[in-house]
Amino acid sequence: xxxxxxxxxxxxxxxxxxxxxxxxxxxxxxxxxxxxxxxxxxxxxxxxxxxxxxxxxxxxxxxxxxxxxxxxxxxxxxxxxxxxxxxxxxxxxxxxxxxxxxxxxxxxxxxxxxxxxxxxxxxxxxxxxxxxxxxxxxxxxxxxxxxxxxxxxxxxxxxxxxxx
Amino acid sequence: xxxxxxxxxxxxxxxxxxxxxxxxxxxxxxxxxxxxxxxxxxxxxxxxxxxxxxxxxxxxxxxxxxxxxxxxxxxxxxxxxxxxxxxxxxxxxxxxxxxxxxxxxxxxxxxxxxxxxxxxxxxxxxxxxxxxxxxxxxxxxxxxxxxxxxxxxxxxxxxxxxxxxxxxxxxxxxxxxxxxxxxxxxxxxxxxxxxxxxxxxxxxxxxxxxxxxxxxxxxxxxxxxxxxxxxxxxxxxxxxxxxxxxxxxxxxxxxxxxxxxxxxxxxxxxxxxxxxxxxxxxxxxxxxxxxxxxxxxxxxxxxxxxxxxxxxxxxxxxxxxxxxxxxxxxxxxxxxxxxxxxxxxxxxxxxxxxx
Numbered sequence: 001x002x003x004x005x006x007x008x009x010x011x012x013x014x015x016x017x018x019x020x021x022x023x024x025x026x027x028x029x030x031x032x033x034x035x036x037x038x039x040x041x042x043x044x045x046x047x048x049x050x051x052x053x054x055x056x057x058x059x060x061x062x063x064x065x066x067x068x069x070x071x072x073x074x075x076x077x078x079x080x081x082x083x084x085x086x087x088x089x090x091x092x093x094x095x096x097x098x099x100x101x102x103x104x105x106x107x108x109x110x111x112x113x114x115x116x117x118x119x120x121x122x123x124x125x126x127x128x129x130x131x132x133x134x135x136x137x138x139x140x141x142x143x144x145x146x147x148x149x150x151x152x153x154x155x156x157x158x159x160x161x162x163x164x
Numbered sequence: 165x166x167x168x169x170x171x172x173x174x175x176x177x178x179x180x181x182x183x184x185x186x187x188x189x190x191x192x193x194x195x196x197x198x199x200x201x202x203x204x205x206x207x208x209x210x211x212x213x214x215x216x217x218x219x220x221x222x223x224x225x226x227x228x229x230x231x232x233x234x235x236x237x238x239x240x241x242x243x244x245x246x247x248x249x250x251x252x253x254x255x256x257x258x259x260x261x262x263x264x265x266x267x268x269x270x271x272x273x274x275x276x277x278x279x280x281x282x283x284x285x286x287x288x289x290x291x292x293x294x295x296x297x298x299x300x301x302x303x304x305x306x307x308x309x310x311x312x313x314x315x316x317x318x319x320x321x322x323x324x325x326x327x328x329x330x331x332x333x334x335x336x337x338x339x340x341x342x343x344x345x346x347x348x349x350x351x352x353x354x355x356x357x358x359x360x361x362x363x364x365x366x367x368x369x370x371x372x373x374x375x376x377x378x379x380x381x382x383x384x385x386x387x388x389x390x391x392x393x394x395x396x397x398x399x400x401x402x403x404x405x406x407x408x409x410x411x412x413x414x415x416x417x418x419x420x421x422x423x424x425x426x427x428x429x430x431x432x433x434x435x436x437x438x439x440x441x442x443x444x445x446x447x448x449x450x451x452x453x454x455x456x457x458x459x460x461x462x463x464x465x466x467x468x469x470x471x472x473x474x475x476x477x478x479x480x481x482x483x484x485x486x487x488x489x490x491x492x493x494x495x496x497x498x499x500x501x502x503x504x505x506x507x508x509x510x511x512x513x514x515x516x517x518x519x
Contacts, residue, residue, distance in 0.1 A: 020237065061194070061268065062229035092226040092268070117226055126214060126239050127250055127265075128229040146230060146237050 022133065022142040022158050030132070030140045031122040035089065035112040038099050043087065043112055046138065051083040052163045053134040054150075057114070057125040059091045060101045064147035065129040073107040074151035075159070082163060083136065087112055091120045091128060135162050189272040192226070192519040193391050195408070195468055197492060199511040201254070201261040205497035208254040208261045211478050213387075213470040213489050214239070215269045217248050222274035223469050225267070232263035240480075245473030247489055251480065261496075268518070271465035276426045278324050278461050285424030288382060296382035296419065300474035302349065302487045303370055305378035308356045313375040323381045323420040327428070330375045331460050334430040336447070337361055338368050340438040346504040347412055349487045350385075366488070368431035369416040382419035384472050387490035389413060391515040392466040398455065400439035401432055402466050409506040409513045412490045415463060427463040468515075 033045035033055065045053065056072060058065035076086050088109040090098040095113055102111050114120050123132065133142040141162050148155065201208045215225040230237055234252035241248050254261040276282070299305040316333045317326040341362030348363040350370030355361055369385055376383035390411040394402035403411045417425045436455040437445050445452050476486045478493060483500050486493070491503040492511045501509045
């Protein structure tokens with residue numbers, strides 16, 4: 001009962017959180033990202049050159065991460081057919097744990113595993129969720145720390161601006 | 165590299181890490197800090213320390229997450245020492261500012277045998293040597309500090325011998341003063357000048373660090389918080405409940421050629437003397453003798469390391485520098501909140517072991 005109350009409180013806090021904003025990036029070039037997906041397939045950020053990529057670092061124990069996932073899927077659907085993709089990077093958990101969450105939401109992301117957390121550390125994603133918007137040229141254009149409503153008009157327009 | 169080669173090399177890199185992790189005594193914890201500003205006046209700000217960023221043989225940060233009603237949140241760093249913290253801000257008029265930070269990390273017990281050279285010990289470059297023998301604003305390395313240290317290390321030749329002499333001197337000459345608020349701020353010059361060598365970890369381990377640095381032995385404080393009971397049988401060196409709001413504890417290290425960074429904790433020896441049941445133990449008590457031997461070269465890792473920083477200017481604050489960042493800090497209407505009073509600030513810190 002008490003755990004349930006605390007969980008509800010946490011979710012309530014997340015739901016009440018005001019929208020964080022995408023912030024223009026000034027932190028230099030994108031670190032390498034070479035990770036496996038849930039089925040063992042290899043993915044490199046460099047393979048996505050020419051597309052706009054949302055790199056989202058998350059974990060199942062991170063309530064605001066779970067909270068923002070549906071809005072990322074709404075964004076992805078709104079941009080379907082355009083050169084845009086989502087790399088959802090699970091930080092520090094096993095494929096089984098990550099899949100158990102991925103299976104619960106109807107999101108068509110590329111789910112990647114950063115099992116030893118080294119990629120998150122290289123990207124300085126110390127607080128989750130941490131998201132980076134990568135331009136078609138492979139450069140980081142924007143970042144967001146904390147949960148964001150990715151399906152808002154403002155965010156979508158910003159991303160469409162990066163895609164041009 | 166083709167895709168198949170990448171998959172194979174990645175799997176090869178990941179598998180040994182997973183096996184080693186499971187077999188080598190790592191424990192994983194979750195620490196949750198919840199901070200609220202009860203009587204907000206104007207802009208409110210909160211700074212929460214984050215787990216040590218660097219992976220070590222005894223600590224790995226697994227990530228943090230925050231929730232709450234902050235209008236702005238970001239990870240900020242203090243430049244000189246690279247201390248990272250979560251910064252949150254609320255505009256004037258925001259009712260009941262609140263933030264909750266959850267951090268996951270793994271630790272394992274740490275021990276260095278100073279009598280046995282470690283071929284894998286990392287060398288300390290000249291810049292790092294200079295950095296870790298330099299004074300801080302609160303830890304001078306000249307005057308009475310250096311004079312005292314020179315007397316202590318007379319006859320010692322190696323860095324290990326000097327550090328050992330200083331460690332024994334701190335244990336023999338200081339005492340834990342339960343009346344000191346928090347962990348003490350480490351004003352070691354005043355301690356030596358007044359001859360009042362009572363304090364807590366922030367004082368006694370800072371004294372070790374200052375004395376060591378003043379005679380050329382690289383040393384540093386590490387600031388953190390206890391997260392679990394001691395498995396080594398010391399009631400005073402652990403926490404017995406999930407609520408750890410007042411369990412902050414700092415430790416110390418020194419560097420020796422051939423040994424690398426060596427963990428020490430003379431302040432905890434004095435804590436055993438004062439607090440280990442039935443209390444007020446003699447220095448000759450077997451519990452104290454064992455702790456004294458153990459705490460030169462080892463740390464039980466029922467403890468989360470935050471950072472090694474001194475003299476921090478909190479980003480976006482016009483308030484005074486902090487000697488260190490080990491507690492949640494906050495301000496509202498440009499007035500600092502009392503970081504040593506969780507009930508008034510207010511904040512609560514909880515810990516639980518996950519594995």
